[in-house]
Amino acid sequence: MIPRSLACLFRITALLLLLPVSLFAQQPPYDVFPPAEPPYYRVRYEASTQPGELIFPVNYTAWIPPGVKSLRGVIVHQHGCGEGSCKSGLTGAYDLHWQALAKKHDCALLSPSYEQPEKADCQMWCDPRNGSATAFLKCLNDLGAQSGHPELSEVPWTLWGHSGGGHWAGGMVMLYPDRVAAAWLRSGVPFLKPDPARTTIKSHTLPKAALQVPMMCNLGTKEGVTVKDGRFAGVWPGNEAFFHEVRGQGGLVGIAVDPLTSHECGNQRYLAIPWLDACLAARLPKSSAGPLNVMPTETVWLAPITGTEAVSASKFSGDPLQAIWLPTEAIARSWMQYIKDSAVTDVTPPPAPTNLQVSGNVLTWECDADLESGLTSFIIERDGEFLANFPEKAQNPFGRPIFQNLQYSDTPVQPLAVMQFTDAKAETGKQHAYRVIAVNTAGLKSQPTAVSRK
Template identity: 75%
Template sequence: MFSDQRFLWCQRVASCVGLLLIGIPAIAQLPPYDVFPPANPPYYRVRYEASKEPGELIFPVNYTVWIPPGVKHLRGVIVHQHGCGEGSCKSGLTGAYDLHWQALAKKHDCALLAAAYEQPEKADCQMWCDPRNGSGKAFERCLAELGAKSGHPELAKVPWTLWGHSGGGHWAGGMVLLHPDRVAAAWLRSGVPLLKVDPARPGIKAHSLDAAALRVPLMCNLGTKEGVTVKDGRFAGVWRANEAFFGEVRSQGGLIGVAVDPLSSHDCGNQRYLAIPWLDACLSARLPKSGSESLHDMPIEHVYLAEPTSLEAVAAAKFNGDARKAAWLPNESIAQAWMQYVKDTAVVDTTPPPAPTNVRFSGNELSWETEADLESGLASFIIERDGMPLTSIPEKSSNPFGRPIFQNLQYSDTPTQPLVPLRFSDSTAKPGNKHTYRVIAVNTLGLKSSPSADATSERPQ
């Protein structure tokens, strides 16, 4: 039986085909984001049409959530928010399917949620990336509805962990300022909200900063080519905006850092190899065991500090500069990762990924399940046949913005479509021969997992 989502998708594809056959341009007849991965459990999806009511969202939007299989009670939700423009908005369709981000969510019993706002290319991005324009209300509504769909009504009340790129960073930062008691931590990649009216950014409303927001750990992350070392070009103003936001929050004692990517511009580069460990540290410290408890405060005894555009971080007690102008880092482990990241983004990882599980063979097709390495994600899988390496899946990983990665990456740090499947067809096995297969996971630093359990197959004559 088809799920409701797949049935609707099939209906829409059929409609497209019919319209094309009679000569009517199908793209003009349908909403723009009707092609997406199917949301079968543990995935769930809701879609809202555009509203004409004052203060509500003027664009359609769909939200997809992944619930870790077997979790009894969610402790939080991690939100992966795309940036502005039609291409970035469409990239949000696969955000909840990212195996690396799922590893972070699973560790902390969190859902992973991604939105896809259906913003036309030349429409005003502020109409969704400022949460006061209706996207904040739509987000809270989706949590309640997705909680009901998934059998996890607590989703409507659990803490939020926010990651945002560009306009998504503006949105995530805005949600921190509007709902500081709900946010465990926020990573702002190449986008921040305004705290003061900026003549250079007309039409963007400023937010207010209160004491509760100062307790939320924040990281401003941007590429060096966004105004740090490259002072001109389309994104040269990103550093100025980040510098102003960081300066205002930090001067009041806010728990905020800066991490400058030395290789990139407005793309996301290798930021996930610092963002995920940083968020892991924040979630480990802040998330309560029970949903009825408030978020814990970040511990302060092991803090490190650094000049925002420097390459060195030191324990707070040894920092010689003005602490209220220094980038804040929660502990020594993150400080070490930060120093490597701002040098060359090659964040060190010495632990191999988990071994693939549930390896099975049907016909000539091998399939398996996997969890990504929390620190370094997944680059590929090695297929062994009868104890010897047979092939690598994929033969060559692709990522134009950073380390090669198994699911490939789009501009807004989400997997490409169609999603890369966890399967391999062995066309070289001869009929009637019995073979034993194993699968090995390889992370993005080349570290290999232990081999999976054996899967045995005998192809028919």
């Protein structure tokens, strides 16, 4: 006869086995993340013990532009190595600035979060051959079914990656060049030749098709360019070798050195997003069924690898296969500003906020981010006069102050910023008229919302 205590234990165990595994496996710091309600969708996979499969749990969150009928692509924002960076991936799909790029091109915005313990080997996910490529393909199928957009599993990919995420994004270009519209590699690239100093990292083969994929190598000047020692000193030699190997064979690759930073992301998004916008405009087919377009050649500008000035390809006097490749004149001019002081200029105001609602003394509204410069804050007006800046002081320890604030891997902080303001000084019983104005990170102001009265 089974003792009563043991029988009770058996019953409890049987009940626990019926519950989702994720309830037990998800542990700090990966157990706190924003809710995934439409237009957000999430899937999570447990770690595998099978050879060649992903050894870490992984969480994928996707944002689908509301009202989009058929997706034309997916933009992947991939964090870097280490527990802090991996945790930051939990908010990547909620970034308003990246959503603006995705919305413009009818793309999903997807952010993985690999649940890597702090001292675990990052190569076990950032090398896509170690199971993360297979998990990524699976998530596209599952998120496509969940969101009602089955085309998500077939559309082209646009890849942005930081550090180990750059290694992953570049590796995906090598493995699936026909699927990638463009790739931005921040502080990390795949190895194309064996490196005696990095015996645990496998090199990739450079396929001919990868030469047609626009890629930008982006790193901080303190990662081996002007600072030759320290933890990140090897980033520049790796980027330089990758550039020469790809560009020397006619690949569409550039280098943008951030003049202010080390391994942190700094202000790179103000060049990365316009660069990706230009590449997507040229590469994406009109429908999800068509193949990727070839990048045009007549708009290309070139620059010396160590130079600061770019010119039209037709006017470049050096060896073009040793020169930085830039897709258009507008991007070339922004590149020249970026490598000087990272202050990429913007002359277009942000979109105006919409749907301003007033309930009691609480204001809520909606607003798309400015594609070029994102959002830094909002101006609240009451009865035609200035009331407040919201937030009172925007923050970002790694670059321009921004409404959502940013983490080290270029993703919003938690809890997520919300577009809600309480007028604590409103006069009781008096009707007030409110307006809201958006301000981008270049300091430009939008048109105001329509007046809303409480």
